[in-house]
Amino acid sequence: MARMGEGDKRWIVEDRPDGTNVHNWHWAETNCLDWSRNFLSNLLCDKTLLSGEGNFYIRTKKLERFEGEAYVNVRKGKIIPGYELNLVLSYVAEAKDSDGSSVILSTEGSVEVPYISDENAGEDPEIKITIKDDGPIGKRLKEAFIAKGKPFVFEKIREYVAAMSEGGPAKEDLEVKKVTPKKPASGAAAAPVSNNAATNSGSSAKENKKKEEKKKEGFKTITMSEKFNCRARDLYEILMDENRWKGFSQSNARISKEVGGEFSIFDGSVTGKNLELQEGKLIVQQWRFGSWPDGIVSTVRLTFDEPESGVTVVKLTHVDVPEEDRYGNATVVENTERGWRDLIFHKIRAVFGFGI
Template sequence: MAKYGEGDKRWIVEDRPDGANVHNWHWAETDCIEWSRNFFNQHLTNVTVLNGEGNLYIKIKKLEKLEGEAYVNVRKGKIIPGYELNVTLLWEGEARDSEGGVLLKAEGSVEIPYISDENADENPEIRVLVKDEGPIGKRLREAMWDKGKVLILEKVRGYVESMAKGGPCKEELEAKKVTGKTGKKEEAGGSVMVEKKEVVKKEVKKEEKRKEGFKTITMTEKFSCRAKDLYEILMDENRWKGFTMSNARISKEVGGEISIFDGSVTGKNLELQEGKLIVQKWRFGSWPDGIDSTVRLTFEEPEPGVTIVKLKHVDVPEEDRYGNSTVVENTERGWRDLIFHKIRAVFGFGI
């Protein structure tokens, strides 16, 4: 993740005398580290975890440390959050006997070493520590782990969702949306018809939007080899490592997962026919969340020793999560230069 303020200057809008960033066409970058600190202070200070259950009393005292980077980029109205945070919380607890007498008071910390936009869909690692490692201290730590972890993860998810909506920029973005809306046309005896037309119009726009922003890559390549040999190269992780010089994990089963180019591309096998067909789901780590593409490779052998591969790569987004519009161009170049040409060079399948 690029640090705040160190993005590509071609994409960061320079200060204009009138302060304008028309249509948010360029990056409008906002530092969110203090906003993030305030968020965790607000949601994880003096929070009760246990209040007498099992004669245990535990609460999260405060945020002790928040380090790292956090920012929100807005370009063409698209919100792109970025953050890598290291968070430490302090907690305290008491164990009491059946009559309410205090058996032990303990203090400890909760470490969340890596909250990142790259892992927004996953729960971060959480470590619970206690200063007193005796039997009662251990019992308090385990209770904090069991009950406090759920509560903390809930607040972390709240932070992730807030950043996805713009963080400190949310109110400003919502205000712009409201300002940009056109009012409804009100006419006597015709209000119902106008509203219906507006609904239909909105639905049509939504459908059109769903179709925009994606491209299909098609290529046809000829190799001097048998179809089954080329199929095996593309489905064998050791051979893949050999011609790409990168790590790979490739299942040979339908439904099995794949990870290639050192994990920058992940997916799974959708359909496999040995020597004839490979259909896979592909996703690049730099793509916006929730976007997957489909790769379809068909192998034809018009004569022994000559194989024609037809590639159809659909649903390739035009922009990555950072707003760069070279995704299709880079993907097509990758197929040509890093896969097909490399296979010819390494295995001598050129024509």
């Protein structure tokens, strides 16, 4: 072991004269607050939402308030965004008469988004829409903004979240530079073709096989077994019926009951499709969380067994759950397991009284 103050130089990250962070080995942080303000201003401000539809005219104005923090960290090429923002966007609204020649009402309103956070990157944030005139026409203008403006605001915030996940203003600086292969010196003889081509081909095949095997590294399987005081077909129906799902989860859901049909639960933070369905016996689905890296899907298998009348045992196997989300958080498996237990199985017991 090296004595104090005499560290082994092989393990020391020294400052380079050119200031280069070689391969982004240590943490590099970029403040993104000003960039975030400009980015969201360009997306949200001075945009026409309605231009005569129903004789309504609505246009966004400017960010009246923009507060919080936003930054991007990088470690060995891995981009880790962090942000907690709140903003207020103003808008103007007008209602004209039936022929559009004169203004009946001209008023203003605001859109408050109190919490945009990297913790909730896969979910749309809460939003509060107000209007100064609370008369009948003002209320109709507010409703028009909710119908047209709310989806617009959500869409632009998703664009911001996606941009931050890619590095925000530091995207180019945070990319790991690839080493360009050196070209042979001018006039140098080309390397002769090796007689070991077959051996090299075999080595390449082995490397490809290893790469295929390594694809599953970084994934886990969740298994769970729960008992309920109910019939198997009743529990199956609860999990496949969007209205009942909304009831126990207190969130929006859209669920197809057909094989190959798609579903969206927990306000769209989880999406997927049905792979195999046997009423009262089996549910096999493809699941994907919005916070997972692009292209990653998992498989959920739920089996229902009724060992005695009125008692159902449901067994869960959830495979290919990534250990990290797209932001580098290594709590995906833990959070997914807790979600199954606390947000699904225990909530079903609490709402429908299927205790054991």
